[in-house]
Amino acid sequence: MKQQQTRPAETAVSLAYPNRKLARKGISGLVKLLLLAYSLITLYPLYWLFISAFKTNQDFFNNPYGLPVEWMKENIVRAWDLGNMGRAMLNSTIVTITSVLLTIVLSLLAAYVLARFQFRFKKVVMALFLAGMLIPIHSTLVPLFLMMKEIGLLNSYGALILPYTAFELPIAIFLAMAYMISIPREVEEAAMIDGNGWWGIFGRIILPLCTPIVATISILAFLRFWNDFSFALVFINSQALKTLPLSLSLFSDGFGTDYSLTMGAMAIAVIPTIVIYLILQEQIMKGMVAGSVKG
Incomplete structure (x- = not known):
């Protein structure tokens, strides 16, 4: 039953x-x-x-979504030559790499202090960095232009490197700080028992563990710096110092746009971004989720 x-x-x-x-x-x-x-x-x-990038202007308008009727490889060569993109890419590389390195070094140092040390006015310092994230970047163009004119920084790499680093630091510091908080303190205590000081702990323990968040900060900063147009337009007038976004604007004027050359130049400009993202994609994913789960 x-x-x-x-x-x-x-x-x-x-x-x-x-x-x-x-x-x-x-x-x-x-x-x-x-x-x-x-x-x-x-x-x-x-x-x-x-x-x-491989179409003629006529083909671009007649067949905007299909494959080119004739593959115009000359577009890439002409865009490279007419836009002086070799020099522009070198300028963008110098400005972007320098700004990214400064952002990483300064943000990691500041984040380590904020994540691991207790001191007076700590909340005030964090509030100031938070306020830096809330300031509209383009609203500072005129004051920055006047300031750089007074100190003689216009038409120089520093005219772009310093503002790029300053405006990227707040978000970079908060990302790095959130990641460092998730690192167990026992790791630092063990290193201190072994005779390491604060600089030794930071250089030998914290930095290697922060590889994912460094990759995340790097790609976010790289994209912002590499594609910036407004700062370069206002602070750079010399042809020898023009960056890639300024070179792209040469193919368009008040009377029309040469779309074949514009697309060719844009295809050249976007390749470094794709390459860097493919190299760092695994570390970027780790850095984006780091700090969300403790333990």
């Missing part, structure tokens, strides 16, 4: 289990499909940029 009473329940469970498994597979498949669709939507503008 007992066996007869339990069989219906066992049968119901056995029937429900395949249904649940099938439902989970369906949900998983739907999620993957949605992610694939999102990836294609995200990548399509990049695809469109590269195929447009």
Whole structure:
């Protein structure tokens, strides 16, 4: 009798289990499909940029979404030569790399102090950095222009490096601080027992552990600095110091735009960004989720 009473329940469970498994597979498949669709939507503008870089102006307007009727490789060569993009890329590289390195060094030092030490006015200092995140960057162009004119920094690499670093520091400090808080203090205590001072702990323990957040800060800062147009437009007038965004503007004037050369120049300018992101993507993902879970 007992066996007869339990069989219906066992049968119901056995029937429900395949249904649940099938439902989970369906949900998983739907999620993957949605992610694939999102990836294609995200990548399509990049695809469109590269195929447009090899079109003539007529082909660009007549067939904006299709493949080029004739692949114009000359667009890339002409854009490189006419826009003096070799020099512009060198200028962008110098400004961007220097600004990124300064941002990383200063933000990690400041974040380490804020994450590990207690001192008077700590909350005030953090509030000041927070206020720096709230200031509209472009509202400072005129004051910065006047300031740099007085101290003789206009038309120099410093005219871009210093503002870039200053405006990127607040967000970089808060990202690094959130990451460092998640690092167990026992690691530092063990290093201190081994005879390391604060600088030894920072250089030998903290820095190697901060590789993911350094990658995250680097790519975010790189994208901001590499693509900046407004600061370079206001602070740089010399042709020899123009950055890539300024070079792109040479193909457009008040009378029209040469889209074939513009797309070719943009394709050249976006390649370094893609390469750096592909190199750092794994560390970037680790850095973005770091600090969200303690332990």
